[in-house]
């Protein structure tokens with residue numbers, strides 16, 4: 130069995146030397162209630178960067194020299210747990226490990242005949258749920274309003290924009306390459322896209338794309354991109370702070386925001402959230418996401434990297450924007 134451990138807490142951008150690969154025999158003799166799992170797909174996610182630091186957060190940090198964990202889809206090779214049978218597929222928070230023994234807690238059965246297994250880590254998993262709950266619960270969208278999404282071509286952002294279209298919004302996406310902007314418009318049905326890497330005046334570009342102002346901002350990135358959106362908000366705008374990938378690798382102290390006056394004068398709401406705050410909405414979210422997928426109203430992209438050894442690189446590549454849609458590693 131191969132396992133990936135956290136070797137160092139990254140300073141700034143994570144690098145491959147922050148991870149250690151080990152090979153060892155694992156004890157596969159199962160006790161009652163246990164399962165032997167073979168990993169099939171591993172989710173790499175920006176939030177894992179936070180868990181690699183030892184700063185206090187909503188989930189405890191990873192421990193040094195212990196396996197890293199993330200969302201995983203695995204096949205049950207053997208089971209002594211009555212809830213799962215050999216041959217089942219499950220998803221849950223599991224180790225970055227080729228095979229592992231689990232007690233079955235926190236695992237959910239997934240059905241490969243209903244959707245490709247990787248989809249349970251994206252559109253029908255954590256990132257789909259994040260898009261749905263954040264937009265509906267905090268964004269409270271009303272048809273005809275204007276939504277801006279940053280990190281728009283990623284796993285969460287691409288779904289937020291499409292749900293926005295389904296709910297009758299005008300949707301503008303911000304992403305980092307022209308190819309991603311084309312994808313937003315042609316595949317995901319966004320009304321407009323702005324490449325933040327080639328646009329000199331983001332504030333003006335957003336004003337131009339949103340002539341009626343911004344009613345809802347779904348923020349995945351933080352930093353100067355968000356400042357440029359916030360100066361364009363309307364009265365009673367809702368700002369959903371989902372993530373801030375542009376600052377996750379910062380080593381200096383946070384800079385102060387200078388956009389608060391725009392919140393004050395517009396009586397705007399800015400709210401951070403964690404998808405796990407909304408477990409009561411998951412059944413509704415799953416029902417709508419699967420229906421829209423079946424009706425082809427919702428599309429998804431995945432960047433599938435092959436090979437267990439490439440998990441750390443796939444994770445690091447998130448910070449370079451190498452993915453379109455959900456980044457997953459296939460074993």
Ligand code: NDP
Pocket residue numbers: 174175176255256259280281282283284285286303304305306309349350354370371372373374375376402403404405447448449450451452453454455456
């Ligand atoms: P993505 O699939 O969006 O991947 C990350 C993307 O971020 C990259 O593709 C890149 O696209 C963009 N990016 C990287 N660096 C920068 C930068 N410096 N400035 C602007 N954009 C950058 O990841 P997810 O969809 O999984 O996550 C999106 C956000 O949502 C993250 O901030 C994440 O932490 C957060 N999140 C929050 C959850 C919650 O419960 N609150 C749950 C899940 C995710 P580009 O080419 O456009 O730069």
